[in-house]
Amino acid sequence: MEPPDSNKKTFxxxxxxxxxxxxxxxxxxxxxxAVAEARVDLGAEILAGLAxxxxxxxxxPVFQTAIIAGTMAVKKTSELIPFCHPLALEGCDFRIVPEGxxxxxxxxxxxxxxxxxxxxxxxxxxxAALTVYDMCKAMNKAIRIHDLRLISKTGGKSGDYHxxxx
Amino acid sequence: MEPPDSNKKTFxxxxxxxxxxxxxxxxxxxxxxAVAEARVDLGAEILAGLAxxxxxxxxxPVFQTAIIAGTMAVKKTSELIPFCHPLALEGCDFRIVPEGxxxxxxxxxxxxxxxxxxxxxxxxxxxAALTVYDMCKAMNKAIRIHDLRLISKTGGKSGDYHxxxx
Amino acid sequence: MEPPDSNKKTFxxxxxxxxxxxxxxxxxxxxxxAVAEARVDLGAEILAGLAxxxxxxxxxPVFQTAIIAGTMAVKKTSELIPFCHPLALEGCDFRIVPEGxxxxxxxxxxxxxxxxxxxxxxxxxxxAALTVYDMCKAMNKAIRIHDLRLISKTGGKSGDYHxxxx
Amino acid sequence: MEPPDSNKKTFxxxxxxxxxxxxxxxxxxxxxxAVAEARVDLGAEILAGLAxxxxxxxxxPVFQTAIIAGTMAVKKTSELIPFCHPLALEGCDFRIVPEGxxxxxxxxxxxxxxxxxxxxxxxxxxxAALTVYDMCKAMNKAIRIHDLRLISKTGGKSGDYHxxxx
Amino acid sequence: MEPPDSNKKTFxxxxxxxxxxxxxxxxxxxxxxAVAEARVDLGAEILAGLAxxxxxxxxxPVFQTAIIAGTMAVKKTSELIPFCHPLALEGCDFRIVPEGxxxxxxxxxxxxxxxxxxxxxxxxxxxAALTVYDMCKAMNKAIRIHDLRLISKTGGKSGDYHxxxx
Amino acid sequence: MEPPDSNKKTFxxxxxxxxxxxxxxxxxxxxxxAVAEARVDLGAEILAGLAxxxxxxxxxPVFQTAIIAGTMAVKKTSELIPFCHPLALEGCDFRIVPEGxxxxxxxxxxxxxxxxxxxxxxxxxxxAALTVYDMCKAMNKAIRIHDLRLISKTGGKSGDYHxxxx
Numbered sequence: 001m002e003p004p005d006s007n008k009k010t011f012x013x014x015x016x017x018x019x020x021x022x023x024x025x026x027x028x029x030x031x032x033x034a035v036a037e038a039r040v041d042l043g044a045e046i047l048a049g050l051a052x053x054x055x056x057x058x059x060x061p062v063f064q065t066a067i068i069a070g071t072m073a074v075k076k077t078s079e080l081i082p083f084c085h086p087l088a089l090e091g092c093d094f095r096i097v098p099e100g101x102x103x104x105x106x107x108x109x110x111x112x113x114x115x116x117x118x119x120x121x122x123x124x125x126x127x128a129a130l131t132v133y134d135m136c137k138a139m140n141k142a143i144r145i146h147d148l149r150l151i152s153k154t155g156g157k158s159g160d161y162h163x164x165x166x
Numbered sequence: 167m168e169p170p171d172s173n174k175k176t177f178x179x180x181x182x183x184x185x186x187x188x189x190x191x192x193x194x195x196x197x198x199x200a201v202a203e204a205r206v207d208l209g210a211e212i213l214a215g216l217a218x219x220x221x222x223x224x225x226x227p228v229f230q231t232a233i234i235a236g237t238m239a240v241k242k243t244s245e246l247i248p249f250c251h252p253l254a255l256e257g258c259d260f261r262i263v264p265e266g267x268x269x270x271x272x273x274x275x276x277x278x279x280x281x282x283x284x285x286x287x288x289x290x291x292x293x294a295a296l297t298v299y300d301m302c303k304a305m306n307k308a309i310r311i312h313d314l315r316l317i318s319k320t321g322g323k324s325g326d327y328h329x330x331x332x
Numbered sequence: 333m334e335p336p337d338s339n340k341k342t343f344x345x346x347x348x349x350x351x352x353x354x355x356x357x358x359x360x361x362x363x364x365x366a367v368a369e370a371r372v373d374l375g376a377e378i379l380a381g382l383a384x385x386x387x388x389x390x391x392x393p394v395f396q397t398a399i400i401a402g403t404m405a406v407k408k409t410s411e412l413i414p415f416c417h418p419l420a421l422e423g424c425d426f427r428i429v430p431e432g433x434x435x436x437x438x439x440x441x442x443x444x445x446x447x448x449x450x451x452x453x454x455x456x457x458x459x460a461a462l463t464v465y466d467m468c469k470a471m472n473k474a475i476r477i478h479d480l481r482l483i484s485k486t487g488g489k490s491g492d493y494h495x496x497x498x
Numbered sequence: 499m500e501p502p503d504s505n506k507k508t509f510x511x512x513x514x515x516x517x518x519x520x521x522x523x524x525x526x527x528x529x530x531x532a533v534a535e536a537r538v539d540l541g542a543e544i545l546a547g548l549a550x551x552x553x554x555x556x557x558x559p560v561f562q563t564a565i566i567a568g569t570m571a572v573k574k575t576s577e578l579i580p581f582c583h584p585l586a587l588e589g590c591d592f593r594i595v596p597e598g599x600x601x602x603x604x605x606x607x608x609x610x611x612x613x614x615x616x617x618x619x620x621x622x623x624x625x626a627a628l629t630v631y632d633m634c635k636a637m638n639k640a641i642r643i644h645d646l647r648l649i650s651k652t653g654g655k656s657g658d659y660h661x662x663x664x
Numbered sequence: 665m666e667p668p669d670s671n672k673k674t675f676x677x678x679x680x681x682x683x684x685x686x687x688x689x690x691x692x693x694x695x696x697x698a699v700a701e702a703r704v705d706l707g708a709e710i711l712a713g714l715a716x717x718x719x720x721x722x723x724x725p726v727f728q729t730a731i732i733a734g735t736m737a738v739k740k741t742s743e744l745i746p747f748c749h750p751l752a753l754e755g756c757d758f759r760i761v762p763e764g765x766x767x768x769x770x771x772x773x774x775x776x777x778x779x780x781x782x783x784x785x786x787x788x789x790x791x792a793a794l795t796v797y798d799m800c801k802a803m804n805k806a807i808r809i810h811d812l813r814l815i816s817k818t819g820g821k822s823g824d825y826h827x828x829x830x
Numbered sequence: 831m832e833p834p835d836s837n838k839k840t841f842x843x844x845x846x847x848x849x850x851x852x853x854x855x856x857x858x859x860x861x862x863x864a865v866a867e868a869r870v871d872l873g874a875e876i877l878a879g880l881a882x883x884x885x886x887x888x889x890x891p892v893f894q895t896a897i898i899a900g901t902m903a904v905k906k907t908s909e910l911i912p913f914c915h916p917l918a919l920e921g922c923d924f925r926i927v928p929e930g931x932x933x934x935x936x937x938x939x940x941x942x943x944x945x946x947x948x949x950x951x952x953x954x955x956x957x958a959a960l961t962v963y964d965m966c967k968a969m970n971k972a973i974r975i976h977d978l979r980l981i982s983k984t985g986g987k988s989g990d991y992h993x994x995x996x
Contacts (some may be wrong), residue, residue, distance in 0.1 A: 353756045
């Protein structure tokens with residue numbers, strides 16, 4: 001039987017027809033980790049430019065700018081998403097790897113607190129992907145960001161989550 | 167012959183191996199419009215909840231919160247994307263419509279200035295999509311944001327762009 | 333006899349003639365709640381427009397935009413008020429109800445920490461009221477915001493406070 | 499006869515039941531000035547402390563902190579009010595004077611642009627008033643902010659506005 | 665022999681050739697204090713203007729604006745320095761004193777948490793110095809900020825630090 | 831005879847004993863460029879680590895993070911310095927070069943507008959220097975930032991400025 005306090009099957013941010021922040025007062029504090037990913041389909045030409053291992057090539061600046069923008073966006077999540085709680089962040093790690101005709105961006109965020117860091121990981125992956133887009137858009141306006149999704153979430157009462165592989 | 171000042175086939179934000187802002191001083195000011203879209207695949211259950219036309223249903227709060235978050239994010243674009251220029255914004259319009267098992271979010275941004283508003287439209291669509299995710303994630307953690315891309319761009323020396331329909 | 337560490341009767345933010353942040357190191361952490369209210373006198377014409385219960389009427393967008401702006405402002409309080417401490421927020425709840433020829437906005441904020449959330453509640457009520465003003469000002473520039481005040485404050489060493497009813 | 503594009507009698511920020519930014523593209527650029535005021539009722543005891551002309555008294559820090567916070571808030575207006583346009587600010591002037599059992603705060607903002615600065619002046623007066631509250635609240639929690647309103651507005655197609663004296 | 669977990673002799677923010685946030689999860693929470701200083705060489709003429717003890721002289725506004733700007737910058741440190749962790753701040757104290765042909769600015773920051781407040785103190789001293797520069801630059805563009813450095817740091821596993829006197 | 835409107839010999843941000851923003855309404859718009867520099871004395875050991883040209887060495891991440899943080903800080907100048915006007919930025923260029931036992935950071939900012947970009951260049955150089963400090967501080971807490979100053983300023987009525995070489 002599903003417990004009555006389950007938050008799984010309702011619009012938790014809507015109350016009496018109005019948008020609303022969830023009250024996390026009764027939650028217990030604990031270690032929480034979330035991982036999100038995004039893919040950016042850049043096309044073969046840009047990818048070739050990025051894969052070049054020349055010291056003066058663009059891969060360093062493009063990837064590093066994306067990592068820094070993503071990290072700073074993780075810290076801004078509660079400013080961007082109206083009903084996210086501000087929280088202390090303990091770790092934030094980005095990995096960007098070439099894949100197919102684009103790159104895959106992975107953002108892992110961790111904290112110790114009363115609420116999870118799903119939105120922080122999703123926001124970080126999203127802004128890192130937008131930054132890759134920005135730095136490559138002069139070469140190809142058809143770049144597409146896709147498969148932005150939660151990969152895993154651990155910690156917290158609602159249970160761990162691991163996405164199906166794809 | 168391609169003109170020497172074309173910005174089409176280089177990493178415009180990389181100079182001498184370092185990331186760098188493009189100098190827009192020589193550009194001429196003009197009317198510029200960009201449209202971006204994102205899709206959020208919510209699954210049938212959530213979509214049914216949102217499609218409900220009951221006055222007290224969640225559709226109003228979810229869509230309106232996404233529009234407001236997206237509009238505020240458009241204004242924050244140059245804070246999020248390291249080499250975006252701050253600019254005056256004249257118009258910002260969102261449309262969110264159900265489509266398939268999710269929603270399609272369209273963000274149109276306009277300005278009069280020396281640089282385009284592609285990144286503003288992309289950032290707006292992205293944050294509106296993240297906000298829809300946030301307000302629905304308690305019901306389904308497998309929500310996926312995809313097809314975030316530029317739909318059109320008009321104004322500016324580099325010519326207009328219209329994405330292939332998909 | 334009043335204890336020497338009482339903070340009740342001095343300008344706590346002024347030291348040696350200079351403005352100064354209060355050091356909250358010695359305070360103990362605890363549950364703290366504050367409620368603030370503001371009234372916005374809109375005039376009968378606007379109120380009639382808002383009271384209309386039509387699904388397509390402006391009440392939904394006006395109230396929801398005010399709630400969202402107020403919630404985001406609560407999170408920005410320490411950026412706006414120079415000597416406010418940044419803090420983790422656990423709950424933030426808005427109620428907007430018609431009253432007389434205007435609306436009454438109530439903002440309740442809660443946290444667990446070393447300092448209270450009075451300024452957060454006051455800032456939230458204030459920005460929600462300004463947002464109502466913004467969305468109605470084309471119809472009446474004589475809108476007035478008044479009676480912005482603390483309604484109650486609980487938790488913390490200085491004792492609970494409950495405003496006189498008015 | 500009133501022109502059909504008049505923005506005087508509608509909820510300009512609501513379109514098709516959704517909140518929306520006004521498109522200022524067709525507006526013409528010009529000099530625009532707005533003045534707003536707020537009153538803060540502090541009570542006689544605090545006012546006596548502030549009226550003291552001693553060099554080391556609290557009046558300097560309290561008033562100056564309010565002016566600085568108000569000025570910085572004017573610059574943040576488009577971050578706080580969801581559908582305000584970001585704009586270049588040319589002047590921002592505060593006056594704080596004792597009046598009755600409190601202070602009257604006057605904020606004047608000017609720009610050259612396509613949209614007015616009403617919300618900037620209102621936001622500046624509001625945050626200056628909140629800062630006075632913050633710096634005095636340890637002495638009196640019953641402080642009340644009232645009569646926050648637009649005093650005048652000049653420039654722009656919709657005509658000048660001057661509030662009735664009160 | 666140096667312990668393997670020492671963070672003293674490596675670029676802690678670089679991993680596998682990419683910039684990276686340090687994961688503070690394993691650190692223990694504790695009381696941490698940092699003090700930083702900066703000097704601003706203003707020249708004799710400006711200093712004479714600031715030293716004037718006249719009630720209407722510029723010293724009050726210049727010093728108080730610098731203190732307020734510095735305090736607000738301390739709270740913004742994690743927004744400015746890409747790999748700084750956001751943290752709760754408990755105390756922040758500024759002292760500005762004339763010295764030689766300029767002023768010495770001292771910023772002390774304290775918190776209880778998992779990571780130190782060195783960067784907060786350094787950022788606060790820096791922005792207070794920039795504000796003094798801004799308010800005096802019309803009189804002398806050759807103003808120089810120098811000797812911005814950490815004075816002391818206490819708390820945390822890596823041990824206390826006290827700068828050599830200079 | 832000095833013209834009465836000269837802004838050279840007064841505290842332009844102080845009026846009637848209160849801090850105050852300068853009204854730039856009467857200024858004419860024009861092309862304005864400012865260059866500022868800072869030096870960071872890192873010590874020989876860290877400099878050796880940064881000078882290493884190995885692809886996986888720390889020089890890339892340290893310099894690139896500083897450039898990105900500096901660029902983002904230039905855009906935040908009017909949020910940090912209380913009486914700076916918000917302005918549109920057209921170009922922002924950083925150069926970081928080893929010099930002596932540290933690095934020299936040069937920040938050039940350009941705009942077309944009514945007010946100069948001195949504070950933007952100074953703030954950019956300052957935050958880039960703080961970021962270098964942050965990324966190296968685990969190896970040496972005695973790092974010192976010095977010689978932060980304006981190198982040149984062109985455009986605007988008050989005339990060009992070029993610092994004495996040093």
